[in-house]
Amino acid sequence: MRRTRAGSPVAWIVLGLVAVSALVIGALRAGGASTPEERIDAIARTVKCPVCPGESVYESRNSVALNIKADIAREVRAGQTDDQIRAGLSARYGEHVLLVPRADGIGAAVWVLPVAVLVAAVAGLVLAFRRWRRDTSAPPTDEDRALVEQALAAPARGGPADPAGSSP
DSSP states (O other): OOOOOTTSHHHHHHHHHHHHHHHHHHHHSOOSOOSHHHHHHHHHHTBBOSSSTTOBTTTOOSHHHHHHHHHHHHHHHTTOOHHHHHHHHHHHHOGGGBSSOOSSTTHHHHHHHHHHHHHHHHHHHHHHHHHHHSOOOOOOOHHHHHHHHHHHHHHHTTOTTOTTOOOO
16 A cells, blocks of 8 residues: 655645535535524524623523514514524614624624634745755855864864863
């Protein structure tokens, strides 16, 4: 069995195929809620309770949160989409009520910025590793040879490397 190096093109192609396969499977996987109750709960988990700090409408037992959850249930049964329901809640209570940022406008930066930073960091590491791998050894110059000869001759003349500390 032939082993490939980690930096070989074959290894990168295999890694790319695995990544693309994972993305395709994740995108095509059946997701989301299937029953109206599951949809209601899924939407309620993404909406912040306007009264309770740090709780979603799904978690909160406040009367305001229970009313919002009842509104969500009514709108789900009326046939509205999840995005329409969230847009209506955002219009009534303000954009800050959404726990999951929207994927357009300034909210898109919340989704794109971490990915861009990750890509830039990986690219920087790749460039740094390539620079470190470069062969920087050059043949010694005459100055290098003279320095080595001085260093080797110093102990023989009683320089600082002489343990007795005597000078000639």
